């Protein structure tokens with residue numbers, strides 16, 4: 001780790017093994033409102049695929065479902081990556097799962113932690129969130145103009161410095177392991193993983209990514225509650241389908257296909273129709 005672990009473009013590029021991501025343009029800010037907001041503005045203005053927006057701190061870091069992302073200076077990674085994928089808008093949820101895989105593998109490569117992925121793309125350690133991903137898309141008629149992938153990773157925040165209002169739900173690499181990490185190194189790993197999975201996605205589509213996501217998330221057969229927009233679902237996870245939707249067998253036996261929501265795991269599985277007793281459900 002360098003003496004001052006800043007995320008300056010030169011630091012990020014030092015040893016970065018990507019060909020596109022972070023190569024042509026990195027917009028760096030000591031402080032910004034939100035890297036995603038800036039990334040959207042420059043993507044609207046034509047910034048190329050692989051452009052990064054990086055900040056040491058965010059004043060109004062955005063989370064999913066209208067929430068905010070705590071972004072203290074120098075303690076985490078707050079980055080947005082601009083993609084210009086040549087896929088249909090309906091395939092965008094697949095990019096969300098792809099990013100979760102890249103983020104999870106970043107943790108695997110840098111710290112052997114017992115993490116879980118909460119569908120679609122939260123990374124948790126010990127039940128607390130360590131990384132979050134906010135993906136925003138802009139359409140030009142019926143095609144994708146760009147997708148902004150925003151990653152927030154809590155790195156060097158000490159357990160005792162977590163604000164009390166999030167201490168029960170958030171953690172950081174330092175809080176979990178007791179040591180400090182190089183943010184530049186973690187960011188390089190993330191960019192390399194993301195670029196490599198993005199290449200795989202363009203070449204072989206979603207299937208290999210779906211399989212890796214399922215391996216990492218181990219969610220099939222789990223009993224969950226999902227708070228969606230205006231509706232809460234409860235049941236057992238049957239699959240992640242080929243579009244990236246979560247397939248849930250509800251307690252009344254109906255099968256739901258869910259695009260977005262907040263998942264909580266429920267430990268005790270009540271009896272539910274259609275189960276073969278082994279934690280797996282049949283769709284037919």
Ligand code: BTN
Nearest residue numbers: 034036062063064132133150152
């Ligand atoms: C979530 O878990 O709700 C998503 C959090 C995403 C936070 C990141 S930090 C970098 C990027 N810029 C933002 O304003 N949000 C994302």
